[in-house]
Amino acid sequence: MDKLDFIYKRKSVRKFTDEKVNVEDIKEIIRAAGAAPSGTNSQNWHYVVLTNKDRIGWLADTVERKHNELQDSNISDKTKVKLKKFLHYATLFKNAPAVIVAFAKDYTFLKDSDLEGFSEEDKEVIKFSNPAMQNLGASIENLCLSAAALGYGTCWMTAPCYAYNEISEFVGMEDSIYHPVAIIPIGRADGEVPSPSKRDLDDYLTIFED
Numbered sequence: 001m002d003k004l005d006f007i008y009k010r011k012s013v014r015k016f017t018d019e020k021v022n023v024e025d026i027k028e029i030i031r032a033a034g035a036a037p038s039g040t041n042s043q044n045w046h047y048v049v050l051t052n053k054d055r056i057g058w059l060a061d062t063v064e065r066k067h068n069e070l071q072d073s074n075i076s077d078k079t080k081v082k083l084k085k086f087l088h089y090a091t092l093f094k095n096a097p098a099v100i101v102a103f104a105k106d107y108t109f110l111k112d113s114d115l116e117g118f119s120e121e122d123k124e125v126i127k128f129s130n131p132a133m134q135n136l137g138a139s140i141e142n143l144c145l146s147a148a149a150l151g152y153g154t155c156w157m158t159a160p161c162y163a164y165n166e167i168s169e170f171v172g173m174e175d176s177i178y179h180p181v182a183i184i185p186i187g188r189a190d191g192e193v194p195s196p197s198k199r200d201l202d203d204y205l206t207i208f209e210d
């Protein structure tokens, strides 16, 4: 289906060339991220972009330091092994020519004060759909798709956000109501990008036609 090629063109890119990303392109891409749907049009996102190699490297070092701190926690050997494998997937953005940090602020249609009087079970059900994060998901997907349409590769990464406080401090947002939820490196893909297999449609679709 040619019209949907723009969807299938996007893949997670983890190796980038040194070619700089045009700032006007970054603005177009972030504008597309801002065009996403959001609950009651709350648009609860903020994007911070780094294009300086040193700054990107320091941010990766910050994430690695937090990672090493976590590694020293009182956790099982099994978790330690898992965490160790994760380090690469949390810091691979260090080789990208530009990095976008996605921030979210909290958003709910019903505020905590509105939930008084509901049963605990109903409260849980109401909160489960987490519209704040769904909004960010829609926005970040717009970002990744529009980047792919302009010929750039991206990788939507949540693993670095273990360093939630450190990332906020790094970009001077430690006192903000916005908190980091993802880091998205962006640049031209270096080499072939693998296509991971996807589930068959029949496996995840149920249709009631009449």
Ligand SMILES: Cc1cc2nc3c(=O)[nH]c(=O)nc-3n(C[C@H](O)[C@H](O)[C@H](O)COP(=O)(O)O)c2cc1C
Pocket (backbone or CB within 6 Å): 010, 011, 012, 013, 014, 089, 090, 092, 155, 156, 157, 158, 159, 160, 194, 195, 196
């Ligand atoms: C919410 C979310 C978090 C992700 N976090 C990471 C991450 O921290 N590091 C990473 O290398 N990839 C991360 N990915 C990329 C996935 O591994 C990737 O989307 C998946 O393997 C499918 O590959 P594709 O994007 O090429 O279709 C994340 C993707 C999503 C949607």
